[in-house]
Amino acid sequence: xxxxxQNPRHLVRRRGQxxxxxxxxxxxxxxxYWYRQLPEEGLKFMVYLQKENIIDESGMPKERFSAExxxxxxxxxxxxxxxxxxxxxxxxASSKQGASGHNEQFFGPGTRLTVL
Amino acid sequence: xxxxxxxSPSLSVQEGRISILNCDYTNxxxxxxLWYKKYPAEGPTFLISISSIKDKNEDGRFTVFLNKSAKxxxxxxxxxxxxxxxxxxxxxxAYRSGNTGxxxxxxxxxxxxxx
Numbered sequence: 001x002x003x004x005x006q007n008p009r010h011l012v013r014r015r016g017q018x019x020x021x022x023x024x025x026x027x028x029x030x031x032x033y034w035y036r037q038l039p040e041e042g043l044k045f046m047v048y049l050q051k052e053n054i055i056d057e058s059g060m061p062k063e064r065f066s067a068e069x070x071x072x073x074x075x076x077x078x079x080x081x082x083x084x085x086x087x088x089x090x091x092x093a094s095s096k097q098g099a100s101g102h103n104e105q106f107f108g109p110g111t112r113l114t115v116l
Numbered sequence: 117x118x119x120x121x122x123x124s125p126s127l128s129v130q131e132g133r134i135s136i137l138n139c140d141y142t143n144x145x146x147x148x149x150l151w152y153k154k155y156p157a158e159g160p161t162f163l164i165s166i167s168s169i170k171d172k173n174e175d176g177r178f179t180v181f182l183n184k185s186a187k188x189x190x191x192x193x194x195x196x197x198x199x200x201x202x203x204x205x206x207x208x209x210a211y212r213s214g215n216t217g218x219x220x221x222x223x224x225x226x227x228x229x230x231x
Contacts, residue, residue, distance in 0.1 A: 107159035
């Protein structure tokens with residue numbers, strides 16, 4: 001039973017380029033959460049999605065960031081026109097129940113984005 | 117506004133002894149708490165959780181205690197093993213208040229267990 005998969009594991013972009021981060025949830029999980037960890041900090045919630053729907057994007061920066069979870073395929077976190085401050089580890093987590101009940105979120109290995 | 121705080125950045129204990137990691141929160145709407153363990157260059161791994169209707173939950177060497185009046189929880193690891201050396205994150209969520217299940221994390225405590 002594969003866990004949460006994220007790719008790429010490492011991504012290097014120059015300022016102004018686009019970054020696309022992918023997340024495949026655990027089998028049987030239809031709820032996906034994205035978190036960001038800046039150096040020396042804890043994880044910060046960004047967005048919560050179910051299939052084809054954004055449920056909570058209260059943690060997403062207002063500009064340049066977007067997320068989707070299509071009916072088929074992985075969830076995508078997209079960062080347009082990256083800046084150095086976007087350099088961080090981005091973690092995806094999946095769960096079975098989402099907001100409908102207490103549930104553990106299982107995390108992927110993360111994508112480490114470096115903006116030059 | 118740091119709603120979940122882990123005030124000790126690091127902790128060092130001897131193998132075989134008890135490790136106690138602490139976490140404080142400010143939001144009284146939190147009703148579900150989790151502990152995660154994280155190794156460098158890996159994602160957090162779920163350890164143990166507790167609902168606000170309980171004050172203790174135990175799983176093997178790991179026990180979580182919740183003191184709602186003090187808005188404080190702790191993770192006890194007994195006995196501590198060198199493989200427990202990692203960063204431990206406390207996280208909280210507020211399901212009852214219509215929250216979407218997002219987790220609010222503390223800053224983490226780095227535990228070192230010495231052989």
